[in-house]
Amino acid sequence: MLKLYSKQIKTLTANSISEPLVVRLSSNHLLPIGLRRNDFFLITQSNIDKVPSGFKGYFIPEDLSLTLGEEFLADNVFTIPNDQEYLGDGDVIWFDPNSLNSRTIYRKNSKHNSLLVTERCNNYCLMCSQPPREINDSYIVEHILQAIPLMSHETNELGITGGEPTLLGEDLIKIIKASKIYLPETSLHMLSNGRNFADLEFAKKVASVAHPDFMIGIPLYSDINSIHDYVVQANGAFDETIRGILNLKSLNQLVELRVVIHKQTYARLPQLAEFITRNLLFIDHVALMGLEMTGFTRTNLDDLWIDPIEYQKELTEAVKIFARFKMNTLFIITNCV
């Protein structure tokens, strides 16, 4: 797994940058001079003998720094540790030149860029892969708003995830708007528990951005409210989620339903499929997913684990129901062992 955080950057030459910054990396030594002053140049084996001047700063892998000629006298040269060597041209990172910490926000060559916009959440799901933390992480929004204009226009899809993104309120609207303005050809997919869309005014604000390709993935774990509420560990969550979905669809927003299959949800899969086809037939996509062995899943494994082979019957029945109603359905087996 790639390490997105680093505390092991080192200063190699004089440092004239005083504030943390969100910066794009470039390994293009032919980049026009006018475009260099905001970017960091990424020194690699193939460009080490033609490092250009005029960049805001320079990163060089630690091993390679030993071969950097003494005649190279630029300020703001930093070494990056070996576990960050995946960084490449067009990537965007947050970097603090004082504490020498960095966080990778976007990787140009990845097909799966997701922006974690907050760690806070109003659910506490049994199998949460990103266990919520009650912290003030509002600084993340600022980093993301600075990063989006630096991302490649060729980015196919961008994810928004958390925590629960809708807890950001107006700041979430800013992120969706920035994506629409700076990445007009990029699909946006947001994971949300859907509860805050029960507030019709908030749902209207999100819809009014009119992003041309924006889908919201919302989990629904049962046709019975108490089972859904137990899985997400929040009373009343089922009712809010359903009202949220109805509000979003009344505003013509794209909605995907996501069902994680485990010991608490497998038995009523056919009934859930019936519920969805009777009441939510206008949903755009249904994703049936296996358990991810991360976060709370490991802690609650006894309450969650069932071998996928054991729920074949319920899964087959549910898929047949979705197929009968021509619902767009996908089954994803994730990290099950």
Ligand code: SF4
């Ligand atoms: S809604 Fe998502 S982020 Fe919140 S606790 Fe559940 S799985 Fe975790």
